[in-house]
Amino acid sequence: MHQVRLIRSSTFLWALAVAAAFALFVVALFTFVYWKLDDYLIARSDRMITTQIHFIADLPPARRISAIADHLEQDSRGVQYAGLFDAAGIRLAGNIDHLPRELGLGGAVQGVRLDLKGRPAVQVPVVRAIGRRLDGGDVLVMGRNVDETREISSVVGEALALGLLPAFSLCLVAGAWLSARAQKRVEEVNQRVQRIVAGELRERLPEGGTDDPFARLAAIVNGMLDEMETMINALAGVGNDIAHDLRTPLTRVRLALERGRTHAATLEELQDITDKAMAGIDQSLAIVTALLRLTEIENNRRMAGFGEVALDEILREVCDVYEPIAEDKLIGLGVVIARNVQVWGDRDLLFEAVANLVDNAVKFTPSGGRVELALEAEDDTALVRVRDTGPGISEQEREAVLRRFYRSDTMRNTPGVGLGLSLVAAIVKLHGFRLIIGPAPGGQIEILARIGRTGRAVTRRSRTLVHADSD
């Protein structure tokens, strides 16, 4: 089964195709080489016998017979043929038995069968020969055996065939190896993906140490899996947080109602119990509402309400709203506006973001402290700063405070659902602004905004949250 799969695999089939193409190419090359070689050797033979016939023909008749004898004597390989015949066709000299009939005597070289003196008829070779009638009626024939050309060609052919077979086999072996390797990797990826699907979120695809496309693809997919794992864990965390944060007020409600049902003796007591239960339900609803708002903002569904917004007005208004609350806690609340600034955004959302920051500042600043709002502007950037004399946010908590439902130990007993800064971060992100959390002690949070209608982002690829001391 495994072998069948291997043979059917596309890698192996490709290797087979490449090997076949290679073999065809080699055969074609060999044919071409053979043809060129044959052509060259025959032309060379033709030139040689033409030269020889001219040489002997130009000799005086008395010298021709001895010249032919010398010529044949010097031919150690036995490939030269010569014959001198009288006008009646009687051989006068040479190793050609009789004048071939099909040989023209016009001085053109042609392939003919020559009957050789002292050789049986079965061994009559096909040779290149040239015939010429001489002065006085004699006929001179010169020839040369070209079988050696074919010998050379067959040697070359054999060599190529011997080389071709290992090359073809090597191609097939390489194809089979590559196919097996690819199949092994795919099989491994399949198994790992199945494990991921089954819920093993930490599983990753094998990248190997190579830099091939497969490894690069695996690296990209692993990056995606990292991101997804983070998001799924965050979601799971949020789910737990929601469950935990809803259970607390709902438990209070249940306990209050239970006690009321058992112990309330008067209408007033029952109303007290009911008030407590309703407060718990309101707290639960506040959590759900805040979560829905957060989702709504994070889903970027609020871009429709964007327009020119006067940041200075928002700051003054927030200050106006929170002044009595700060005063109640004996906290000084001031606003300093360097100049009026217009930004592109959703007025209500920006108001909510600044209000949340001020709300937090007032909530966490001890009595007798101070909260300051400031609006600064430089070139095309505006900076909203909310600073307080409270404990501030420690470096370890800077990322955590933006998480949904995060409530530090110091905040456990303060009212709220732990979504304020998450909302601020979501609003800031929606606007393409940046949130800068300053170092403790003393709280300091800044929103860095782009002035005017520039659409998105103070810096296009900047993160929403920046640590003040990271720049």
Place this chain on the structure above:
Amino acid sequence: MNRILLIEDDTETAEAIVAELTDRGFEVQWAGDGVDGLDRARRSSPDAMIVDRMLPKMDGLTVIEALRKDQFRTPVLVLSALGAVDDRVRGLRMGGDDYLTKPFAIIELVARIEALLRRPTDDRKTILHSGPLELDLIERTARRGDRELDLLPREFRLLEYMMRRNDQLLTRAMLLEEVWNYKFVPATTNLIDVHMGRLRHKVDGPGEVQLIHNVRGSGFVLRSRQ
């Protein structure tokens, strides 16, 4: 007696609303779907309507739109489980006069229905009177009898809003939306109480009859008629 038409498909919710409004002296008709609700609205011309957004057969906003096309001026309170700001804006654009997100306190619903039925006193007046209180909207001055009240701009707006709705229960949510223009629930939930406390401190001096009353668990009311 004010006649109110309630179009709500959830029987339990409808029964609770009908019972509460009937106890408060309203005559209530109930329709369980959009088509029946539209039909009843056209036949009986109620004084106010409470319309749920998601209804069988015809959704609430379509009902309101059809009525507005027929020149029905009946004030409508839209009920919805969709609490997103955009949904709220859409509900008001389609002809709703007020919008209440589920789940709601029954007292909130009653307060809003009463506010819809008793439109504020003529807003072309430049001087408002409520018992001993006098508010000059041009001069931006406030008096209680002979005593001048030193109000901050926000307090002035709050008092104006309350004087225009004399003897009406005003819930915290209503005040947040109308006076503070808040489109969200603020983190500090006692925001209104702090502001109201300061206003009350200025309006109701020592020894004077209390005009601004806190209605337990519901909101505030300005009672000028003692």
